Amino acid sequence: MIEVKDLVKQYGEKKALGGVTFSVNRGEILGFLGPNGAGKTTTMNILTGYLSSTSGTATVDGIDVLEDPIAAKKKIGYLPEQPPLYQDMTVKEYLRFIYDLKKLSGNREEQLEKVARQVKITEVYDRLIKNLSKGYKQRVGLAQALLGSPPVLILDEPTVGLDPKQIIEIRNLIRSLGERHTVILSSHILSEVQAVCDRVVVINEGRIVADDTPDRLSHTMSTDHRYLAKIEGPSDEVYKVIASIPRMKEAQLLAEREPGVYEYALETEPGEDIRRELFRRLALRNWPLLGLKSSEMTLEDVFLRLTTDQRKGGR
Amino acid sequence: MGAVLRREWGAYFHSAIGYVFLAVFYLFSGFFFFVYCLSAHSTDMSGVFSSLFTVLMFLIPVLTMKLLSEEKKMKTDQALLTAPVSLYGVVAGKFLAAFLLFCTAVASTVVYALVLSVFADVEWVVVIGNIVGIVLLGMAMISIGLFISGLTENQVIAAVGSFAILLLLMLMDGLVSVLPSFLSFLAPVLEQLSFNGRYSGFTMGLFDISDALFFVSVTAVFLFLTVRTLEKRRWA
Numbered sequence: 001m002i003e004v005k006d007l008v009k010q011y012g013e014k015k016a017l018g019g020v021t022f023s024v025n026r027g028e029i030l031g032f033l034g035p036n037g038a039g040k041t042t043t044m045n046i047l048t049g050y051l052s053s054t055s056g057t058a059t060v061d062g063i064d065v066l067e068d069p070i071a072a073k074k075k076i077g078y079l080p081e082q083p084p085l086y087q088d089m090t091v092k093e094y095l096r097f098i099y100d101l102k103k104l105s106g107n108r109e110e111q112l113e114k115v116a117r118q119v120k121i122t123e124v125y126d127r128l129i130k131n132l133s134k135g136y137k138q139r140v141g142l143a144q145a146l147l148g149s150p151p152v153l154i155l156d157e158p159t160v161g162l163d164p165k166q167i168i169e170i171r172n173l174i175r176s177l178g179e180r181h182t183v184i185l186s187s188h189i190l191s192e193v194q195a196v197c198d199r200v201v202v203i204n205e206g207r208i209v210a211d212d213t214p215d216r217l218s219h220t221m222s223t224d225h226r227y228l229a230k231i232e233g234p235s236d237e238v239y240k241v242i243a244s245i246p247r248m249k250e251a252q253l254l255a256e257r258e259p260g261v262y263e264y265a266l267e268t269e270p271g272e273d274i275r276r277e278l279f280r281r282l283a284l285r286n287w288p289l290l291g292l293k294s295s296e297m298t299l300e301d302v303f304l305r306l307t308t309d310q311r312k313g314g315r
Numbered sequence: 316m317g318a319v320l321r322r323e324w325g326a327y328f329h330s331a332i333g334y335v336f337l338a339v340f341y342l343f344s345g346f347f348f349f350v351y352c353l354s355a356h357s358t359d360m361s362g363v364f365s366s367l368f369t370v371l372m373f374l375i376p377v378l379t380m381k382l383l384s385e386e387k388k389m390k391t392d393q394a395l396l397t398a399p400v401s402l403y404g405v406v407a408g409k410f411l412a413a414f415l416l417f418c419t420a421v422a423s424t425v426v427y428a429l430v431l432s433v434f435a436d437v438e439w440v441v442v443i444g445n446i447v448g449i450v451l452l453g454m455a456m457i458s459i460g461l462f463i464s465g466l467t468e469n470q471v472i473a474a475v476g477s478f479a480i481l482l483l484l485m486l487m488d489g490l491v492s493v494l495p496s497f498l499s500f501l502a503p504v505l506e507q508l509s510f511n512g513r514y515s516g517f518t519m520g521l522f523d524i525s526d527a528l529f530f531v532s533v534t535a536v537f538l539f540l541t542v543r544t545l546e547k548r549r550w551a
Contacts, residue, residue: 049549052550070399070401073397076397080397082393084393084394086389086391088326088330089322089325097322101318102398
């Protein structure tokens with residue numbers, strides 16, 4: 001559905017994008033993940049025809065966005081980072097304007113109402129946009145992108161500035177949109193991408209550093225097994241016992257969680273499972289094991305690791 | 316184009332700009348009408364039209380200042396530039412909105428002529444020539460203002476910039492007369508560019524096709540340049 005090849009964007013000396021390549025399949029929700037200034041917005045702006053690329057190609061449904069921008073734009077609904085809202089219009093007037101601007105056909109009021117219901121803005125339909133809360137503004141922006149039901153939706157940080165309840169609502173909405181649209185959404189919140197997206201592209205300093213499903217991404221990265229254990233017993237002796245387990249790479253006493261109960265971080269050689277051995281040794285000394293959980297890497301760790309690794313390699 | 320035109324037209328009347336523009340124009344055109352026609356017992360409206368030149372110089376920048384600068388500042392240009400429309404359509408819509416409001420203002424002069432015709436015979440050809448002249452002048456001024464508005468994201472800079480350029484164009488004749496001798500070869504060029512010179516023909520009842528073409532060409536050139544500045548943003 002979307003093909004991006006070797007996209008480069010140069011601002012004078014500064015390279016905002018250094019050869020970005022990825023593709024999105026029909027009906028997929030792609031998460032675009034990266035720190036601020038990584039090039040997420042630039043990539044999206046190029047896809048939507050707001051900016052041009054210095055070199056490289058971007059096609060939407062087989063249409064090159066540079067060669068036939070108008071045809072490509074017809075296929076895209078875009079919610080920029082700051083929703084493009086005219087403060088002096090009511091929601092209704094604004095959506096009518098967008099409807100006319102996009103040159104859509106069919107019953108206008110019917111389609112407007114359908115979109116308004118979809119993003120739940122019917123109750124503010126006749127209010128001036130400048131008087132709306134941030135959450136409503138964001139939804140009006142989303143309504144604007146959804147008008148005409150374009151096959152591709154590009155959403156730049158759609159949940160930024162919303163309260164937790166609204167975030168969940170918008171995420172659910174995006175997930176339901178993924179059934180009928182191809183969606184690219186950008187975010188620097190990893191749990192969001194994990195919750196919503198089928199696939200994640202991690203971008204840093206204008207380069208793609210990873211491209212995988214969220215689960216596999218966190219899975220493949222967590223090759224080293226790490227555990228958190230809560231053990232009741234004298235901490236120095238417990239520590240000695242744990243540290244003496246074969247193939248234990250590192251054991252660390254973290255803190256006393258309850259009276260007499262200490263938490264330890266354990267790290268073993270990759271591919272080793274020490275859980276049974278740990279239980280046996282503790283049971284032998286009658287030290288109850290009150291909790292044991294594997295601290296698999298979260299996407300946060302993955303992300304930090306990917307981007308810092310790249311930085312080390314790049315310099 | 317239609318959508319942009321309707322939205323800008325609405326925006327003029329959502330804010331005070333449309334009302335202020337019309338009120339100030341009506342105030343001054345009424346004042347000049349009173350001075351040159353009613354109190355002077357004359358049906359010659361040329362004085363009204365030639366005086367309106369100065370008023371337009373102040374008012375047109377007000378009309379055009381936020382057309383493009385505000386879009387850039389509020390980032391609403393992202394909706395316009397990512398919509399499946401051509402930049403020419405966007406610019407034309409904005410231009411026409413300002414132009415129509417301007418025409419609404421100028422329409423008041425027709426009323427004045429009708430009032431005069433009650434008392435005495437009015438030279439309609441001259442009046443119509445005058446109206447065509449001021450419409451052409453306003454058209455050119457609006458295109459310049461729109462172009463300046465596209466260069467900045469600050470309304471005030473857009474207004475002051477347009478005003479300065481319109482003032483310069485008005486002072487062109489004065490500039491020609493003080494040109495040092497080694498620059499005198501510029502005089503014929505600058506004379507040709509004088510808005511005042513081009514416009515005063517109309518106010519004297521002379522319809523010169525080259526003057527009309529001058530204003531139409533200025534409009535076309537500046538609208539084209541406006542489209543190019545928007546285009547250039549993509550490549551920045």
